[in-house]
Structure formats: structure tokens, C-alpha cells
Amino acid sequence: MDCQHKVDRSAKCHEHCDIALYGNPNVGKSCFFNKVTKLGATVSNFPGTTVDIFHGDFESHGKKLSISDTPGIYSFDDTSQDVTVAKDYLTLAKPKVIINIVNELHLERSLSLTLELIKTKIPVVLALNFCSDAKKRKIQIDEAALEKALGIPVVTIDAINGTNVDEAILLATKKMSGKHGFILPVPNKENARQAEAIAKMVINGDSSPVTSISEKIDALTTHPVYGYAILFGVMALLFSSLFILGGNLGYLTNLIFMALIGTPLKVFIAANTSPFWTTVLTYGLVDGINAALQVAIPYIAVFYIMLSILEDSGYLPRMAYLMDKTFKRMGLHGKCMVPMMLGFGCSVPAIFATRILPSKRERVITAILINLIPCSARTAIILGAAGVFLGWQYALAIYALSLILMFIVGYILGRHLPGKSLELVIEMPEFRVPSIQNVLLKTWLRMKDFIFMATPFVVLGSAALGALTSLGLLSALAKPFEPIVSGWLMLPAVAGITLIYGILRKELALEMLILLGGSANLLQFMTPGQIFVFCLVATLYFPCLTTFVALRKEFGTKVGIFIGVSTTALAVIIGGIAGRMLVLLNLF
Amino acid sequence: MQSKSRQDYLQEIYRLQQKDNSAIRVSELSVVLNISKASVSEMVKTLSSEGYLEAKRYGRISLTDKGAAVATGLLRKHRIIEKFLCDIFSLDNVHEEAHELEHTVSDRVIDKMDKMLGHPDTCPDGDAIPPKNMNMKPLSDIKPGKTAKIMLSRIASESQSKRLVSLGVCPGTSVKVIRKLAKGPMMIQVKGAEIAIGNALSQNILVEEA
Numbered sequence: 048m049d050c051q052h053k054v055d056r057s058a059k060c061h062e063h064c065d066i067a068l069y070g071n072p073n074v075g076k077s078c079f080f081n082k083v084t085k086l087g088a089t090v091s092n093f094p095g096t097t098v099d100i101f102h103g104d105f106e107s108h109g110k111k112l113s114i115s116d117t118p119g120i121y122s123f124d125d126t127s128q129d130v131t132v133a134k135d136y137l138t139l140a141k142p143k144v145i146i147n148i149v150n151e152l153h154l155e156r157s158l159s160l161t162l163e164l165i166k167t168k169i170p171v172v173l174a175l176n177f178c179s180d181a182k183k184r185k186i187q188i189d190e191a192a193l194e195k196a197l198g199i200p201v202v203t204i205d206a207i208n209g210t211n212v213d214e215a216i217l218l219a220t221k222k223m224s225g226k227h228g229f230i231l232p233v234p235n236k237e238n239a240r241q242a243e244a245i246a247k248m249v250i251n252g253d254s255s256p257v258t259s260i261s262e263k264i265d266a267l268t269t270h271p272v273y274g275y276a277i278l279f280g281v282m283a284l285l286f287s288s289l290f291i292l293g294g295n296l297g298y299l300t301n302l303i304f305m306a307l308i309g310t311p312l313k314v315f316i317a318a319n320t321s322p323f324w325t326t327v328l329t330y331g332l333v334d335g336i337n338a339a340l341q342v343a344i345p346y347i348a349v350f351y352i353m354l355s356i357l358e359d360s361g362y363l364p365r366m367a368y369l370m371d372k373t374f375k376r377m378g379l380h381g382k383c384m385v386p387m388m389l390g391f392g393c394s395v396p397a398i399f400a401t402r403i404l405p406s407k408r409e410r411v412i413t414a415i416l417i418n419l420i421p422c423s424a425r426t427a428i429i430l431g432a433a434g435v436f437l438g439w440q441y442a443l444a445i446y447a448l449s450l451i452l453m454f455i456v457g458y459i460l461g462r463h464l465p466g467k468s469l470e471l472v473i474e475m476p477e478f479r480v481p482s483i484q485n486v487l488l489k490t491w492l493r494m495k496d497f498i499f500m501a502t503p504f505v506v507l508g509s510a511a512l513g514a515l516t517s518l519g520l521l522s523a524l525a526k527p528f529e530p531i532v533s534g535w536l537m538l539p540a541v542a543g544i545t546l547i548y549g550i551l552r553k554e555l556a557l558e559m560l561i562l563l564g565g566s567a568n569l570l571q572f573m574t575p576g577q578i579f580v581f582c583l584v585a586t587l588y589f590p591c592l593t594t595f596v597a598l599r600k601e602f603g604t605k606v607g608i609f610i611g612v613s614t615t616a617l618a619v620i621i622g623g624i625a626g627r628m629l630v631l632l633n634l635f
Numbered sequence: 636m637q638s639k640s641r642q643d644y645l646q647e648i649y650r651l652q653q654k655d656n657s658a659i660r661v662s663e664l665s666v667v668l669n670i671s672k673a674s675v676s677e678m679v680k681t682l683s684s685e686g687y688l689e690a691k692r693y694g695r696i697s698l699t700d701k702g703a704a705v706a707t708g709l710l711r712k713h714r715i716i717e718k719f720l721c722d723i724f725s726l727d728n729v730h731e732e733a734h735e736l737e738h739t740v741s742d743r744v745i746d747k748m749d750k751m752l753g754h755p756d757t758c759p760d761g762d763a764i765p766p767k768n769m770n771m772k773p774l775s776d777i778k779p780g781k782t783a784k785i786m787l788s789r790i791a792s793e794s795q796s797k798r799l800v801s802l803g804v805c806p807g808t809s810v811k812v813i814r815k816l817a818k819g820p821m822m823i824q825v826k827g828a829e830i831a832i833g834n835a836l837s838q839n840i841l842v843e844e845a
Contacts, residue, residue, distance in 0.1 A: 121798070121801030121802060122797070122800075122801035124797055124800075124801070125794065125797050125798055125801060126793075126794045126797070127794065127798070152827055152828075153826065153827055153828050155803075155826050155827070156801075156802065156803050156826045156827075156828065159801065160801075239800070239803075239805070265829070266814070269814060269822060270814075271816055271817065364831070367831070368816075368820055368822065368831045369816075371816075371819055371820040371831075371833060371834075372816065372818070372819040372820075375833075380833055381820060381831070381833070405794050405795065405798065406794065467692050467792075469792055469794075469795055470792075470795060470832065470833030470834070470835045470836040471820050471831055471832060471833035471836075472795060472798050472799060472802070472830065472831075472832050472833070472836065473830065473831050474802065474828055474829065474830050474831075475822065475828075475829040475830065475831060
């Protein structure tokens with residue numbers, strides 16, 4: 048999961064909360080949070096980006112305050128996981144004041160939640176967001192009348208450029224007494240009627256969308272024919288840029304690193320240490336870091352930039368709409384597309400994102416399928432090995448194979464897992480031009496995790512591998528796995544070791560393979576067929592350790608172990624079959 | 636379909652379905668009607684075999700189009716009588732009398748009463764009076780570009796019907812169909828926002844085309 052500096056994501060951390068942000072999904076709570084705390088909560092243009100509580104500290108007028116960002120909800124009367132998170136936080140943390148952020152354009156609907164919040168007895172400040180959009184549609188909201196009708200302070204803000212954000216905080220701190228009662232929000236049918244009456248009173252102008260550019264793009268991207276053509280184009284663009292940009296970026300970083308740091312360091316180590324330590328340190332510091340720079344980081348960076356653009360533009364929900372029918376065949380619906388898209392980046396945030404799905408059944412199916420989606424670490428292996436040494440067609444074949452397997456597994460699960468599938472319900476946000484700043488910030492936040500968590504793994508893993516090599520222990524370690532690795536999968540024996548490393552982090556499998564083979568050119572010690580089988584197995588087998596931990600946390604040990612064992616079995620079976628088919632085709 | 640108690644069943648189911656925005660449980664019905672669960676189940680079976688009710692998932696039941704038509708016809712009578720007794724005779728607590736009268740007053744008398752009252756939209760309690768000759772159909776049958784008013788939900792899943800209510804998709808709201816995919820999801824505009832809903836949901840939301 049995106050690991051954020053000073054942001055505590057655990058819902059258990061509720062000792063102290065001054066201000067809590069509540070509101071419908073996609074109204075800009077996280078944007079507001081970031082403006083206030085200067086921290087990075089993930090902001091996107093699709094509903095359900097925040098699925099956990101974000102906590103941050105800041106200073107306002109010499110006062111130290113804490114603020115929490117919550118998952119977007121429409122009402123507390125809902126059983127889905129994100130609503131439960133938001134509701135539990137309110138009960139446990141009992142914030143001193145709530146800032147309820149609402150989208151001016153959807154005031155009537157938002158007011159139902161506002162009324163629910165007011166009834167909790169916690170002081171509420173209403174912040175009307177996106178005023179620039181409302182002006183475009185010629186809507187005017189009578190703030191004074193709204194204040195009077197609700198009995199709470201109202202302020203118009205623009206969270207994107209920060210207008211009046213300080214004002215909202217100031218209003219909130221004024222209301223913050225800490226001495227208020229608390230009543231658990233109860234669903235009330237009257238709220239909707241009351242909201243309608245208030246909205247009628249305070250809104251001037253027509254809130255229905257006018258024909259705008261966003262509308263036209265919306266019509267085109269969800270068209271029964273052009274829509275799918277665009278979808279195909281977007282996916283093709285995504286993966287070709289991953290292949291071309293990622294590959295070249297990797298080549299470039301490798302070149303720069305070796306010229307500036309790698310080679311001098313190598314010489315320095317060789318001159319100053321004993322042969323054993325020379326191997327260990329060179330493996331760890333030079334080859335390890337080089338592997339991370341060349342293999343993992345470029346592909347991951349490019350993917351996250353592309354994904355952030357897709358998220359912020361508002362295209363993802365349109366994809367959900369178009370893919371709904373396909374997902375129905377797997378007992379799922381279009382909304383499951385959102386966590387799955389994240390899965391192309393990293394399985395861990397994808398598994399947490401399943402919280403936006405309403406039922407346990409679809410969360411489990413989606414989480415299982417996420418393990419069969421090539422994440423960016425797997426992409427690094429597929430493109431870095433099959434793509435570079437065999438050609439893009441082979442990389443594409445592995446991609447296609449794992450997606451076909453995903454579909455088959457989904458089809459079987461959809462038919463045989465008890466319970467009925469639910470239906471798509473998703474709000475379509477307006478199209479927006481993604482801000483470069485937000486795209487880069489988000490990419491950096493997601494990358495940080497890989498850089499700071501993965502690099503030590505790579506360095507230590509490589510060093511350990513160096514030690515094993517110079518001590519001559521490697522072949523002994525590879526022995527027990529030989530029947531499967533060499534016998535059934537027809538891979539070099541050392542490949543087994545690298546696959547064990549891959550459990551720590553997937554991309555380590557390839558990085559270690561390059562180290563062990565002693566050459567960045569895999570073809571020097573592997574046949575094309577072996578490279579293909581290796582990539583296929585590395586893609587499919589046991590999800591990495593972090594993913595396993597995430598699965599355990601969300602679904603329990605049983606589901607975690609089931610996924611671990613079944614994916615490994617699947618990888619071994621499919622890998623062996625694929626190898627034999629390549630032999631038959633004379634391609635091995 | 637003449638028996639009074641059967642009509643009461645249909646009407647009560649309609650009310651409950653409107654209230655919950657979903658298909659309902661037999662146990663719920665038995666509580667509201669104050670009749671044993673066994674007898675309610677028996678009647679539900681009969682009404683289902685006659686095509687007025689249908690079984691849904693999770694052991695829930697819902698009116699069919701035919702059942703909903705009978706129920707709204709009756710509800711129209713009930714609410715016009717209530718309105719009449721209140722406005723013309725200045726009576727209070729008219730529910731019981733209206734309940735008795737709705738089964739005996741003829742259609743043409745109701746039409747005259749309606750005309751005399753000036754075709755009111757709501758009954759004294761503020762509930763909507765269904766229009767005459769209402770033609771309810773599933774939301775999935777509405778063509779893109781058309782607007783329709785939601786009348787009744789037959790959705791079995793409680794969590795989904797709640798999510799829809801919080802998005803504003805519940806009886807009484809008008810929705811505009813923006814576009815749809817054949818046998819797939821449809822995009823609707825409700826309360827100024829655009830929402831995509833799956834095919835099985837739009838098939839289970841009964842609307843009246845504007």
C-alpha cells in the first residue's frame with residue numbers, strides 16, 4: 048500500500064482527532080486534506096479512492112491540530128466496507144468537529160448525509176466545493192439561507208486551488224469545544240425529503256448538466272462502438288508506452304548508474320576488500336542497485352504515471368461501464384474493474400481497494416483474480432526478460448495467457464462460489480484535465496514505497512546471493528527443487544533459487560537471475576523457451592510476501608494460504624505444459 | 636381477483652416495497668398485516684400462482700407488473716377517498732374509512748371525486764396519488780433521452796437498494812436515461828448526477844414514462 052510519511056492509515060489510531068472530513072465520494076476530501084496538511088493522500092477523479100482513514104497533523108494560527116480524511120460515503124445506512132470504516136471511525140474517534148465537504152452541483156443529494164451528520168451532535172461545518180464548476184453551469188447557492196436552514200456555518204471553497212480552505216479550518220476550530228454529546232447516526236427516511244426541501248429553497252439556477260466538452264467526451268467514451276474502440280486504444284497505448292518508455296528508461300538509468308557510480312564502486316571494492324567480501328559487496332551494492340534501477344523502477348514509474356492520468360481524467364468509471372458485461376460472466380460487475388486496474392500497478396493497494404465493493408463474495412473473487420493480473424513487478428519480469436530477449440509478441444503472449452487464466456478462474460469462481468452476484472452502481476464524475484502536479488505527486492507517493500521498501504530487499508538479497516555463491520552453497524540449496532525446476536519446468540537449476548527470492552518481491556526473481564547467470568544477456572545461459580517458461584511461472588506463482596500479508600489482513604489466513612498454494616500449483620502446471628508445447632513447436 | 640383480502644395484500648406489499656425501495660420479506664408482511672406467517676405464506680403462494688407476485692432472491696417477494704397495476708389502482712382509490720373525506724367533509728383519521736370504502740366505490744365515482752378535488756397530486760398524509768391508467772414498465776425499457784418517474788423497486792438485495800436510495804434512485808424521483816448498452820448497464824441522470832447501473836437493477840425498477 049502507498050506508504051505515506053507521517054500519515055497513519057490504521058483505523059485503530061483514534062486517540063486524538065480534532066477535525067474529521069466527511070462527504071460523498073469524489074467531492075475533494077483528500078484534496079482538501081492535502082492542501083491543509085501538505086501530505087499526500089491519494090486524490091483521483093473516481094469515487095472510492097480513499098478506503099481507509101488518513102491522519103495528519105498541521106498548524107493553524109499557532110494551534111497544533113490533527114485532521115482525518117475518511118472514505119467517501121453517501122449515507123451511514125449502508126453495509127459496504129468503506130462505509131463501515133467511516134462509521135466506526137466516527138464512533139471510536141469522536142472528532143471534535145466535522146467538516147462536511149459537498150459538491151455544489153449535487154447539493155440536494157449531499158444534504159442527506161449532512162443531516163445525518165448534524166444529528167450525531169458533533170459540530171459540523173459545511174464546505175461547498177467546486178464553485179468554479181457551478182459557476183459554469185450558472186448555479187447560485189444562497190449561503191445565508193442554507194446556514195439558516197441547517198443551523199451550521201457554511202463556506203464556499205475550492206479545494207483544488209486552495210481558495211478559502213483556511214477559512215473553513217478557522218470556522219471549524221471556532222466550533223471545536225470538545226464538549227458535545229454523541230449519537231450514532233441513524234438512517235432516517237425524512238432526511239431525503241428535508242434535503243429536497245432545503246435544496247429547493249437555496250439553489251437558484253438549473254443544476255442539470257449542460258452540453259459541455261465533458262458531456263461530449265462522456266458520450267463518445269461510453270458509445271457502444273466507439274467506446275470499445277477507445278478502450279482498446281487506451282489499453283494499447285498504456286502497454287506500448289510501458290514497453291517502449293519503460294524499456295528505454297531502464298536502459299538509460301542503467302547506463303548512467305554504471306558510468307557514474309557502478310563501475311567506480313566496483314573498482315574501489317575490488318581494490319580494498321578480500322575476494323569473499325568483494326563478491327558480496329559487488330553483488331549487493333553494484334549489481335543489486337543496478338538491477339532495481341534497470342528492471343523494477345522504470346516500468347513501475349511509467350505505469351503509475353499512466354494510471355494517475357487515467358484516474359484523474361475520470362476515465363476509469365467509464366471503463367467500468369463498458370466492461371460490466373464482461374465482468375458479469377465472472378460473477379462480478381464493472382466496478383470490480385477499478386481495483387483490478389490498480390492491480391496492474393501493485394496487488395497490495397488493489398486488494399485494499401476491493402473495499403469499495405459491496406459484498407464479501409465479490410471482494411474475495413476480485414482479490415483472487417488480482418493475483419493473476421501482471422502487476423508492475425511482474426511486468427518488469429515479462430518485459431525485461433521475454434520482451435527484451437524474445438520480442439514483444441512473447442511478452443504479449445504471457446500477458447494474454449495470464450489474463451485468459453484470470454477469466455477462466457473468474458468464470459469458475461463466479462459459478463461455484465456460494466451467493467449471488469450484485470450489480471453495477473457507480474457514479475460518473477465529470478471529465479477533468481489531469482493536473483501534472485497531482486499526477487507526479489501521486490506517482491511519487493506510489494513509487495516511494497517501491498524505492499524505499501524494495502531497494503533494501505534487493506541489496507540484501509543480492510549480497511546474500513553473493514555470499515552463497517562464493518561459499519559454493521548455491522547448488523546445495525537448489526537441489527531439493529531440482530525435480531520440479533529442472534525436471535518438470537525444464538529450467539536451469541539456479542532458476543529455482545531466484546523464484547524463492549521472487550516470493551520476497553517479484554522483480555527480485557529476474558534481478559537475481561541476471562546476477563546468477565553472470566550476464567545481463569539471458570540468452571547466454573538460457574534458451575528462448577526457458578526464458579518464456581521462467582517469465583510465465585514467475586508471473587503466476589505465489590503472490591509476493593506483501594500481497595500475502597495484505598490478503599491475510601483483509602480476508603483471513605485461510606484465503607491467503609488458499610491463494611498462495613493454488614497460484615503456485617497453477618504456475619507449475621501451466622509452466623510445464625507451456626514448456627512442452629514449445630518443445631513440440633520447436634521453439635524451446 | 637375480487638376478494639377484498641387479496642387486494643389488501645397487494646396494496647400492503649406495494650406500500651412496503653415503496654417504503655423499503657426493495658423486494659420484501661414474508662415475515663415483514665406478516666407483521667404489518669398482523670396475520671400469522673403461515674397464512675401469509677399460503678396467500679403469497681396463491682397470489683404467485685395467479686401471476687400477481689414473484690419470488691426474488693434471499694427469500695424475498697415482489698409484485699409483478701400485473702400485481703403492481705392492481706395495487707396502484709387500489710391505492711389511487713384509497714388516497715382519493717382520504718383526500719375527499721378530509722377536504723370536503725373536514726374529517727380526521729380517515730384511513731380506516733377509506734380502507735373500507737376503497738373496495739366498494741366504483742371507478743366512475745372515484746373519477747368524479749378526483750375531478751371535484753381538482754386532480755390532487757398527494758393525499759392528506761403527503762403520499763403521492765398514483766395517476767389514472769398508470770403504465771408501469773421496467774426502467775430498462777425506457778429509451779435513451781426519455782425521462783421517467785420511479786414508482787416501485789423490486790430489487791432483492793438490501794445493500795444495493797440502500798446504495799441506490801442514497802444516490803437518489805428511489806420512488807418519487809425522476810430519472811433521465813442518457814444511454815445504455817444492449818443487455819448491459821445503463822447511464823441515468825438523477826438529481827444532477829450521472830450514475831451507471833447494471834442491467835439486472837434497471838430491470839427491477841418500475842417506472843412511469845413521462
